[in-house]
């Protein structure tokens with residue numbers, strides 16, 4: 045969209061403004077500032093190649109805000125400041141699409157595609173048809189209208205004729221430009237269609253957060269994207285990491301005349317034009333083919349690589365490339381005849397619900413788990429599926445013995461899509477959620493407004509065992525060898541009745557146990573010893589405070605020099621910690637007020653477990669302190685090992701190349717990440733050996 049020269053000019057303009065911001069608080073500077081910020085958004089969100097540091101971006105943004113506060117009359121709809129939502133959406137207005145948002149016909153195999161190719165040729169009278177093939181994004185459909193280059197409206201698909209006006213939410217998706225120079229193509233008004241997507245990574249992170257708050261995770265990125273679009277708080281939408289791919293121009297009105305045809309005469313060229321105008325499109329994964337055999341080959345290629353795509357795709361869409369040929373082929377009231385969806389093999393299978401088991405978590409939460417007739421889906425056999433809480437059982441109308449539909453999308457945990465009540469024989473049984481804890485028989489409780497039943501007996505055996513398992517787990521104290529099975533065994537023998545017992549296990553007795561060799565006992569002792577020096581955030585996370593996941597534990601750690609500092613913190617003080625709101629603060633406060641917590645912490649201290657925040661004391665002395673790393677390409681060592689080394693030295697792992705990145709470590713066959721990093725001068729690029737040298741000195 046921006047040529048290298050334009051980019052250079054914009055960056056140098058930005059630097060100039062930043063050198064002396066006070067000189068630029070005037071009406072004249074608003075326009076270049078808007079342009080610079082739009083360019084920075086495009087570089088970051090569409091190109092994935094940032095050109096400004098975060099602080100620079102923030103500073104430019106606040107200069108523009110200052111100007112607009114002083115001269116409100118110059119605020120325009122496309123100003124980047126208008127992305128900041130001003131309030132909640134009360135209800136979504138129903139709006140008409142300019143043209144119906146048709147659906148696509150589905151095909152499932154090569155024969156279907158041969159037949160469609162034959163029909164296209166027959167209807168068009170063409171002997172040879174050129175096709176454009178691109179991914180079928182599995183997200184939420186959207187329509188955008190631009191008028192005189194400005195984004196006017198964003199709407200959901202709805203029933204295809206009318207959808208919900210979600211303009212404020214659309215404006216939160218930074219890869220959607222607020223302004224695009226359609227005038228360049230003599231276009232006055234345009235409606236474009238696309239798909240709102242959540243990356244697999246953002247989806248996994250979002251679900252992790254839900255799980256840590258005891259909220260059932262979402263089934264797939266599609267539900268996450270469509271749910272996000274319907275949020276009443278646009279600022280909340282901004283936090284969901286959404287992206288937009290635009291893949292179809294559905295309506296155009298020209299400045300010039302009625303019979304206007306746009307400069308682009310093929311679908312592929314329309315994607316190119318949209319990309320040039322600053323939109324994210326399928327262009328990088330779009331292929332133009334002259335023969336249906338090539339189309340079939342590409343469909344197969346993408347089916348094989350779907351798991352390695354950053355987004356969920358559920359098939360490919362094949363479109364007749366030339367608009368003139370599309371017109372000859374035409375459409376039904378339901379779908380265009382010139383386009384076809386090729387659906388990948390379903391990752392769904394039917395099975396039978398055999399039983400429900402109730403698991404007690406470390407916070408006493410009771411999780412129903414469906415035991416199903418084992419079924420093979422997408423490369424794994426599924427026999428157990430978490431149902432999260434009682435409401436899920438009710439919503440899905442499940443009965444024991446039911447035939448059920450199970451889905452497993454990509455790396456996502458399997459879930460029950462639905463039951464088939466119509467297939468019931470009469471032998472099915474109602475699922476009755478227990479009233480008592482299945483382990484300690486304590487009466488279960490469910491506070492008003494919560495969905496999870498709980499056992500409130502803190503000394504419930506199941507909870508104690510789960511707390512010990514969590515404390516020793518990889519992301520907490522990382523005591524290798526002290527896994528689920530051994531914790532249960534030691535508990536049974538009475539060796540391990542609470543967390544502090546980990547540090548005074550009776551190894552003489554343990555040596556007498558069957559199945560535990562000398563070597564594994566030695567390794568376990570070593571791992572326990574080593575855990576005493578773990579960083580404080582791991583201890584805090586390991587204590588299993590309700591609502592405190594790894595990220596919150598790290599933020600909490602940054603606010604203290606010793607764990608006991610939490611004893612004297614008020615709820616207000618706790619709330620000033622990043623990401624800690626009312627609910628989390630109350631939970632932390634309760635936890636540290638409890639005498640059992642104080643006893644446990646004293647015992648851990650006596651055993652020599654590190655409870656100091658060494659990071660703060662030594663701040664800046666580790667070479668890797670707060671330094672950011674990313675690994676790319678094939679390396680000799682396992683990537684997880686390399687990442688663990690960085691984290692053990694207080695460095696951080698980033699997921700992409702940006703100005704926030706300090707070091708890119710490259711293995712064999714490094715690709716686009718390396719290319720991107722080369723363009724950011726502040727990034728240090730090292731090979732694996734250099735990296736090992738670096739960490740040797742950092743230790």
Ligand code: IVH
Pocket residue numbers: 146147148178179180181182184185186237238239291292326361380383385
């Ligand atoms: S083209 C008139 N292209 O799939 C044709 N649709 O199952 C307009 N979809 O309703 C649609 N990726 O929401 C098109 N590359 C792509 C797509 C795509 C996903 C969605 C779209 C459509 C649905 C049909």
